[in-house]
Amino acid sequence: MIVVGQVLEVLIGGLLAGVLYSLVALGFVLIYKASGVFNFAQGAMVLLAGLALVRSLDFMVARGAPTWAAIALGLLFAAVIMAICAWIVERYVLGPLVNQDGLTLFMSTIGVTFILEGASQMIFGSDVYPLRLFPTDAWFVAEGLFPGGILVNKLDVWGGLIAGTLVAGLAIFFQNTKTGRALRAVADDHAAAQSVGIPISWIWFVVWLVAGLVALVAATVWGTKLGVQFSITFLALKALPVLIIGGFTSVPGAIVGGLIVGSGEKLAEVYLGQHIGGGIEYWFAYVLALAVLLVRPQGLFGERIIERI
Amino acid sequence: MLYREAGQFKTTYAADMAVFPIRQDRMALYLLLAVAFIGVPLFAQLHIWPFGGDYLIRAILVPFLILALAAIGVNILVGYCGQISLGSGAFMAIGAYSAYKFGTGVHIPLEWLGSEISIPPLPLVASILLGGLMAAFVGVLFGIPSLRIKGLYLAVATLAAQFFFDWVFLRVKWFTNYTPSGSVNAPELSFFGWIVHTSTERYLLCLAFVTIFAFLAKNLVRGNLGRQWMAIRDMDIAAELMGIRPLYAKLTAFAVSSFMVGVAGALWAFIYLGSWEPLAFSIDRSFQLLFMVIIGGLGSILGSFLGAAFILILPILLDQVPHALGIPISVETVSLLVFIITGMLICYLLIVEPHGFARLWSITKEKLRLWPYPY
Incomplete structure (x- = not known):
């Protein structure tokens, strides 16, 4: 017996969780679009940003700084x-590797990771x-439509807005x-x-900086949800299937892919997981991505892959 | 002075095609094999330094040999065929758990047919090799996407294998023979009636496997198949135009690679760990293997050994050297330092020497041939 309200609740929870994947995936897409580098280190950057933020925040709060100033300075730091x-x-890494093939660059970002x-x-x-940073309490909506309403986490709504x-x-x-x-x-x-005068190393610095700032934003949301910890880097790996589904080169693709992965894995966990043993959230996104790869390798919104010899 | 090939004339085609065309190289290899097969066990038997306890054999040499075998497997896929894989840990797990099932007896009830499939416990070597075969089979399955996608896309496909099999071996109790803790014990290591007990015996068993597979791999990559793999790696479209079938080349690379990785996984579980749980083959293991290949040398069998040795010894060195110097350093700092140093080394090698330690070794040999008159 599947209740509509329950399905909606799982779906909305999944969609909003998917937004979090999208936040990480955005960083990947930015760097991929601008430099053709597949940045495996995005998850590690989320960890770095989160640790820098939370440690400086704790440091200042412990010394009696007002909360708003601590947050502002922490974000700045x-x-x-x-x-x-x-x-x-x-x-030191990408500059010397300019003009190498994609695989080498990819492996170098694993090193960076x-x-x-x-x-x-070690530092933090x-x-x-x-x-x-954000309220994490539950929130019931649409109580008039369904018995008991739909439970939504306020943090997820904040994540969506951000x-x-x-x-x-x-x-x-x-x-x-x-x-x-x-x-x-x-x-x-x-x-x-x-050749038309764009300083390429400056541009790449800007791209990595923007990706770093996106990582910082992701870290604020992820960190509020789970606490800032090492396992964030593994969750960030989920951004990879998101990219596959959405397409490597598309910002809207990252968002839509995140939504599909988030809602898909929550629905699968709730309605499929009980039949084949729980915990399928762990791999569902990857297998979904594998299926998409077989049908449409460039993803839903990606540019068609054309190869020249 | 000693390393000269002057006067070594090749009079047959066989001599010309030899794996080690230079006599001194052959001598060195025989010496190395003699030391590995006879010297080390003898030293261990006589308790001569550094083989006083069995620490060196049990904790360094055995894992080194097994990981080197796995690294050869990964190198065939990543280094020779250019198909990046982040799922090697999963293939090790498949090898380990399949070997475990074959070693303890397979029992599949088929209720709807009213019968069942029952295989009695198989001997050690058979179950390890069958474990490898199962890994090869799954490797081919996950290699099929490589026909349409490559590079980064393939990396994600192999990640899917990694996470999926992590889950399978954790949740599907059939694979662990329904043990309540989820961790399993290897069956008795009986090798044609010879029961493997001591560290030295375990070492010899691993050494035998690794030697055989290293020779097999070395000859495979020199032959027709290896050349096909390298052609695909260097430019797949051009290779296809030249008449190399990508389907055949890529899938054989996946099969051979997964087979070796699977055998290594079975050895790792049976001989090194003894009892294990799925965590032993997590994604960290996949990265470790990939790093061995990158650091040791992409597309080099020797490099697989060098990379395995380096990755294995680095944490031990970082742990021991500061202690010996009297600098206090916590276990956690060591593990983080390992992260940083490995990462830096990978970036450094990719920039400066993409062919890793193996290339440094061949440069050394080249210099040695000309020494002391470099011109």
């Missing part, structure tokens, strides 16, 4: 850390740090600013972009 990280990655995971935990500590704002902001940045246009030019053909 984390943003500076992400900028430093972006600079180091561009200067390990450096970031090790360094961030490796416990679970609770973060309280993701929406972020996408809008990024769209404006990409379409209407000079840097944004330069970014798109570099994405198209970096040699041609360079």
